[in-house]
Amino acid sequence: MEIIHLVGIGIIASILYITLRELGTTFGFLIILIASVIIFLAVIKQIGTIFQLIHHLGQKASIEGMYIGTILKIIGIAYITEIGADLTRDAGLHGVATKIELAGKIFILIIAIPIITTVIESILNFLPIT
DSSP states (O other), X not given: OHHHHHHHHHHHHHXXXXXXXXXXXXXXXXXXXXXXXXXXXXXXXXXXXXXXXXXXXXXXTTOOHHHHHHXXXXXXXXXXXXXXXXXXXXXXXXXXXXXXXXXXXHHHHHHHHHHHHHHHHHHHHHSXXX
16 A cells, blocks of 8 residues: 555655646755655665565575675666656756766676676686687
8 A cells, every 4th residue: 555655645746846837936846856755765665675585585596695785786776876867857957867877887887897707707618718
């Protein structure tokens, strides 16, 4: 039932935003920002539960902790980047949103370097040396 509350908050915020925008006030973005923070804080608990489940499944499958940790960090960076870019895009700052997305991609690449290196080394070990 929590999803109904969150969707309700989103719909109410959208209606308020449209109304305030038509009145010519700039408070509409603040409404969207507050609604986004409320929704994010409500969802963060669920994300923590999902991360714990993925970590537990990784341990059961004997997957090295570094890989699971890296994957979870990448997922977290992707979500945070998307939220930040969407908020700035809603404010009309498309250029800033693009830069946030670029920064997120670079951070993901930096975090993924150890996994990429391991995959490349594994492939090279299978290739015959001439």
